[in-house]
Amino acid sequence: MGAALLIVTALMASLAGILLCWRAWTRHALNWRAGVGAALLWSLSTGAWTIGFGAEIGIALALETAALLAFAFILTRIEIRPVQTVRDRTAPPLPRRRYGRGIARALTAGLLGFAAAIGLAVLFATRAPLAEQTRLILAALAMPSLWCGAIAWTVCDRRLLLQVGVFLGLAATSAGITFITA
Structure with missing residues (x-):
């Protein structure tokens, strides 16, 4: 039960850190409080992984989990734009080059x-x-x-x-x- 609780805590802290980073960078100016909060949550996540699996495996799991969760988060934010028509243009001929x-x-x-x-x-x-x-x-x-x-x-x-x-x-x-x- 203790290991499962640590894993859930680590996953939730990583996900909350990613959400805070997203919130910090969606504004026009970087929100430093959200950035500090994200760093603290990722530190909590790393600590939970380290306590549950030791330093060698825990740190690797913390980095990998944060990267995979961030990748999944980015995939959920993909927007499909309509295809734009391309205008026909002719470029001037390139000068002759020596290779x-x-x-x-x-x-x-x-x-x-x-x-x-x-x-x-x-x-x-x-x-x-x-x-x-x-x-x-x-x-x-x-x-x-x-x-x-x-x-x-x-x-x-x-x-x-x-x-x-x-x-x-x-x-x-x-x-x-x-x-x-x-």
């Missing part, structure tokens, strides 16, 4: 950026002075971020040869240190 630089950017960001990111991740996974599991997990988490950074740098900067040189240098250096000193 060579775009292809070079895509290859630099995609292939060379990936080679540099994976090289640095492998170097970290094999040489960092940490426990083996920690090195592997951190390297696996860092690799997509490094690759995204390489892509962002390639897209944002006009100097393509500098990026090619840096990415090739990072890939070659990290591969050399990883495999030669093994």
Whole structure:
């Protein structure tokens, strides 16, 4: 009986928190009292889940329950609008473009950026002075971020040869240190 009461309390607190958030954001200005109330209700919900199932499972259940209830709440608020007629318009012809630089950017960001990111991740996974599991997990988490950074740098900067040189240098250096000193 005690666990069922905690579950019902947690669900009701999550739902009330979602309703308060909806009420706070439907006004033109954010109602801070409703926001504070929603945060308190979600804290109560998290506490109830934690008491009932322990910290590891309770926090995950609190976050998942709030997300699922919010999703269900959003689905109930969908409004279907009538189809609008589309006017016929003709766009002016696009100017002729050269695709060579775009292809070079895509290859630099995609292939060379990936080679540099994976090289640095492998170097970290094999040489960092940490426990083996920690090195592997951190390297696996860092690799997509490094690759995204390489892509962002390639897209944002006009100097393509500098990026090619840096990415090739990072890939070659990290591969050399990883495999030669093994």
